[in-house]
Amino acid sequence: MLSxxxxxxxxxxxxxxxxxxxxxxxxxxxARIDAGVYANLSEEEETIITPVRGEEEPVPPEKxxxxxxxxxxxxxxxxxxxxxxxxxxLVKAVDGVSFAIRRGETFGLVGESGCGKSTxxxxxxxxxxxxxxxxxxxxxDISHIKGKALKRFRCRAQMIFQDPSSCLNPRRRIxxxxxxxxxxxxxxxxxxxxxxxRELCDMVGLSRNYLKRYPHExxxxxxxxxxxxxxxxxxxxxxxxxxxxxxxxxxxQAQVINLLQDLQQxxxxxxLFISHNLSxxxxxxxxxxxxxxxxxxxxxxxGRIYGHALHPYTNxxxxxxxxxxxSGTERTLLKGDLPSPSAVPPGCPFHTxxxxxxxxxxxxxxxLKEEEAGHFVACHLYNHQTEExxx
Ligand code: SF4
Numbered sequence: 001m002l003s004x005x006x007x008x009x010x011x012x013x014x015x016x017x018x019x020x021x022x023x024x025x026x027x028x029x030x031a032r033i034d035a036g037v038y039a040n041l042s043e044e045e046e047t048i049i050t051p052v053r054g055e056e057e058p059v060p061p062e063k064x065x066x067x068x069x070x071x072x073x074x075x076x077x078x079x080x081x082x083x084x085x086x087x088x089x090l091v092k093a094v095d096g097v098s099f100a101i102r103r104g105e106t107f108g109l110v111g112e113s114g115c116g117k118s119t120x121x122x123x124x125x126x127x128x129x130x131x132x133x134x135x136x137x138x139x140x141d142i143s144h145i146k147g148k149a150l151k152r153f154r155c156r157a158q159m160i161f162q163d164p165s166s167c168l169n170p171r172r173r174i175x176x177x178x179x180x181x182x183x184x185x186x187x188x189x190x191x192x193x194x195x196x197x198r199e200l201c202d203m204v205g206l207s208r209n210y211l212k213r214y215p216h217e218x219x220x221x222x223x224x225x226x227x228x229x230x231x232x233x234x235x236x237x238x239x240x241x242x243x244x245x246x247x248x249x250x251x252x253q254a255q256v257i258n259l260l261q262d263l264q265q266x267x268x269x270x271x272l273f274i275s276h277n278l279s280x281x282x283x284x285x286x287x288x289x290x291x292x293x294x295x296x297x298x299x300x301x302x303g304r305i306y307g308h309a310l311h312p313y314t315n316x317x318x319x320x321x322x323x324x325x326x327s328g329t330e331r332t333l334l335k336g337d338l339p340s341p342s343a344v345p346p347g348c349p350f351h352t353x354x355x356x357x358x359x360x361x362x363x364x365x366x367x368l369k370e371e372e373a374g375h376f377v378a379c380h381l382y383n384h385q386t387e388e389x390x391x
Pocket of ligand 1: 379380381
């Protein structure tokens with residue numbers, strides 16, 4: 001079972017206690033579940049998917065760091081999927097992720113499609129119930145809040161979606177779409193809402209002439225500005241930006257990124273910026289986390305990730321950034337495809353594609369450890385673990 005220790009910077013190290021000491025039977029069962037090949041889970045195994053509240057949840061730090069706005073502590077998000085012949089498989093979309101985002105920071109989350117970035121972003125907003133772990137917002141556990149408390153939380157955390165066309169109701173005018181958060185939360189009367197909507201237009205650089213139009217009458221960049229305005233309507237503290245520019249033209253991407261940065265300066269926003277485009281993340285994030293198969297494999301300040309990445313997977317991602325011909329940048333080509341998240345390889349999940357894989361990598365999962373100040377990596381090349389450590 002994974003748990004997390006919190007260091008002074010509010011960033012947690014993942015510990016794998018079950019790998020240290022476990023009865024043989026338990027290890028066998030875990031191995032079957034890790035391989036995603038078990039059929040018809042017993043009641044006991046079901047509790048692994050949905051832990052009993054209060055039994056397995058880690059204890060939050062006693063005094064929350066006032067600099068930290070939101071923190072994931074051993075967050076797990078598992079889904080059951082049906083396979084052929086009534087068999088079930090467990091997809092571990094997010095598996096024991098711990099990190100903290102400071103107030104006013106832009107934290108980038110990168111990785112291949114299907115690595116769990118968007119699922120993790122949704123857990124920060126409580127859009128999906130957690131399988132395990134905790135999300136702390138302003139030091140308060142929001143993992144199980146419901147009803148009015150959840151509605152209040154929605155005012156403080158919002159999302160900007162990837163596809164601006166599919167996140168706007170095509171039957172409604174832009175003014176109605178932008179006023180919807182005020183209606184849902186019963187804020188202001190009709191005239192005040194109209195004033196607020198016009199203010200939002202000015203804030204995101206959208207002409208007020210568009211307010212009477214429908215989404216299909218606007219360009220992709222204009223629609224994304226509407227999406228940003230709607231996310232800002234309730235003056236949130238945290239915005240999860242889920243690939244906010246990947247559906248836009250390159251010239252529009254720069255405009256939207258600059259707009260997000262200006263708004264952050266003016267309103268003191270905190271962003272979780274999810275992207276598979278490392279060039280974009282480099283431009284706008286202070287710290288970056290790299291995900292692989294539902295786990296964080298490296299966390300570091302942006303300058304260190306691009307200058308001195310430690311994890312072989314991060315280096316492969318960076319080497320894939322298009323470069324000018326003749327710049328001397330060497331490509332690291334990874335072997336094979338991303339394994340299925342329902343059949344995560346044992347040991348280091350990256351060992352099937354890693355050019356530096358060793359015997360220990362196939363047996364023991366490396367922990368996320370601080371290799372240098374503020375630079376965390378989960379790799380046996382750096383963690384110097386011995387077999388005795390893992391017994
Ligand atoms: Fe490669 Fe081993 Fe490091 Fe995993 S732990 S990234 S397999 S060297």
